[in-house]
Amino acid sequence: MNRRMSPEARREALVQAAIRVIARGGVAAATTRAVVAEAKMPLGAFHYVFTSRDELLSEVVHTITDGERMAAELALLEGAGLEATVAAALASYLDLLIADPDRELALTELSLYGLRHDPALARRQHQLYFLEMEAVLRQVAERCGIRWTEPLPELARRLIVVTEGITGTWLADRDTDAARGVLRAVAAWVAASAERVDA
Amino acid sequence: MNRRMSPEARREALVQAAIRVIARGGVAAATTRAVVAEAKMPLGAFHYVFTSRDELLSEVVHTITDGERMAAELALLEGAGLEATVAAALASYLDLLIADPDRELALTELSLYGLRHDPALARRQHQLYFLEMEAVLRQVAERCGIRWTEPLPELARRLIVVTEGITGTWLADRDTDAARGVLRAVAAWVAASAERVDA
DNA sequence: TCGCCTTTTGGACAGTTGTCCAAAACTGGC
């Protein structure tokens, strides 16, 4: 449409439009026509910018699994105890999930799409979550003055597993109270794998 | 095809064919033509037996979430301790997952499909998992001579959450050792919510 | 064997999809 829009800006606009379309109606709904309509671009703009629909979807997958998701979604409280800090971080993730379920549903669908389309890439992107979670755990330890008594990768994996599980379960039954209950129990569980470190 | 096949048998055959097709290529691949080809039936047989593709997919969703999945996948060992019993049950589920990942991937996809197509039904079907898990936990308690010290629904939910999480994580990274590690830790966690009951 | 009724079939149809590309719109230099 707008002639002054740079090619990169157009790619980005289409990717964002695709994410909105997918959130609304699933990956299947993200047809070339639906996406350009959402982005208010002419049909021709699609293959002017992307060589194929698959390329767009790959870029979408890449965009939403980009580096800082986990860290952004797990907000850390200032100056609370260990268990409260972990619980608050998980709660902040749950709040995000509740605030925009369609987005997280789209994310899950896209993750499955990636798993089918390019398993190697999906695996690589998935590794990022573990690294991010480890970083968060390191931050938590520092802030709360504790040391983890179990290998960080194992703790991180447990939290990733639980996060994925809570997401899937809540998306299915929308039982927020129950989700918060699980979340509190998990926080206590994780907090048990730490010991105070003397300053 | 075979004239002697009863209508119900034909429905069932198409449903099973659809599950295989979906496991192989996702829900999108389950076109009417692909399904009848997999079932070695003529195209016309499809709408002779189902009124629409959606009806088939609904039946598929209903079939795979049918009543005894959880119980069947969580095998209980005879005569082991509590933690070992829980660990073994989770391990038996993991073994099934590893043995047929495509099937479980298809199941996840179908669950998402159901969530979009008919959220109310999906929620109802999801409830079954909790009930089944509670039943399994009751069985475990009886066999191991213990009493759960936390509400059964909460324990069941934690296990469902973890099961879903382990499934999603393993499907993404195929790290079996790590999955077993999580599983052991979860078994210990759950086992901590029990007390011996004197006979 | 014939005729009649039910079951079964695959060709046809309208709609949608991803993709291409000839033409239109636009740009900047003269």
Place this chain on the structure above:
DNA sequence: GCCAGTTTTGGACAACTGTCCAAAAGGCGA
């Protein structure tokens, strides 16, 4: 204002989809 070169567009195309239905095949009593 005009032209050569570039960017942008939306109509066209072939492939595929779900669905329908007229015709073919099959069964069965006579």
